[in-house]
Amino acid sequence: MPDYTLDTWLLILYSFLHDISIAVYIGGAISMEFVLGPAQASIPPAQAQVMGQKTADRFLWFVWGSLGMVLLTGLLRLEQKRMLVGEWPFFQTPGGLSADYGQTLLAMILLWCVLAINGALITFYFRPRLQGKLGSGMSAAQVSAAQNAKIQAATWVQRITRTDIVIALLIALMGASLARGGLI
Amino acid sequence: MDTLLGWLHTAAWATYVGGALTMEWVLRYAQREMPGSQVGVVCKNAGMRYRWLALGCLAVIGISGGWMVLRLDDAELLAREGAPALSLGDAYGRTLLLLAVAWVLLVATVAFMAFVLHPAQRKRSKPEMTKEEVAAERERVGRAIARMDRALKFELVLSVVSVGLGASLHAGGLI
Secondary structure (H helix, E strand, O other): OOOOOHHHHHHHHHHHHHHHHHHHHHHHHHHHHHHHHHHHOOOOHHHHHHHHHHHHHHHHHHHHHHHHHHHHHHHHHHHHOOOEOOOOOOEOOOOHHHOHHHHHHHHHHHHHHHHHHHHHHHHHHHHHHHHOOOOOOOOHHHHHHHHHHHHHHHHHHHHHHHHHHHHHHHHHHHHHHHOOOOOO | OHHHHHHHHHHHHHHHHHHHHHHHHHHHHHHOOOOHHHHHHHHHHHHHHHHHHHHHHHHHHHHHHHHHHHHOOHHHHHHOOOOOOOOOOOHHHHHHHHHHHHHHHHHHHHHHHHHHHHHHOOOOOOOOOOHHHHHHHHHHHHHHHHHHHHHHHHHHHHHHHHHHHHHHHHHOOOO
16 A cells, blocks of 8 residues: 555545546436436336336435535545635636636536536426326316426426536536646 | 546546446335336346446446556656556556456456346246246246346446546555
């Protein structure tokens, strides 16, 4: 084992947790959309709905956990490199925000905010609409309206998930560029 | 070019490891409350898709990783923190070698699952089979499922350890 200081071991730990969280987010979203989604379509609709609900409920915990962990470990890595400061934009880079590194870092944080907003939209707005049950006393028109609302919510969840995959891959591209000074 | 290779490598690792974790902790969890017959259908469908996705990702990881190592030069390594060296006398070189071994093991495991264990799980029952033959067939499929389970756990642990090894390269290696 190399003779590293505690700071270096902590940096390795933060990097590991950061990378695993990104993997859970990107790989999880891609698997949910392109592996579990088509597999779900191979069973009867009633069972597919139960499966979709179970997998989405569980996956949303992973989404929030990984988003939180990415932010926390990202900040801890900046702190470890003495790049966190107490005033806007709360981090300093060798060349400040005018440098590519700082601008790329700021863009990554802003895109993280977009992912968090999209996650909140799915969790607190679209998922409850998808889970609503059809009452026995409902008229045919009400049942049809409720079903249309569910279909619309499912379409929006799919659109947002695909947008999130693209954004997360863009963040990964920016992250990869940081080792060479940034992208923007 | 280096940024593009780094991104491809990261995205492929993320897709592969995140997919493996999702299959284990999301799909398995959902399967607990599904009827047995439908678990089989979902497993077959999702398993097949995931295996091809995993093999594709591992191919991208191997090509991009190998290419990045070929593009490394002494001047770039010297500029990095701790000035790592691409030799077995240095933690960086040893960690890279271990990562390459882990990659070979992962490719072998995923290929074994895709081409041996997955087909072995299919039940081959014929109307003319005796009760003993049906029981033996069930036992064979049960053993194949148990082997697949062990292979999946091995793959999951090895892939997560590999991410740790890769993360340690920023600091100069782990072993």
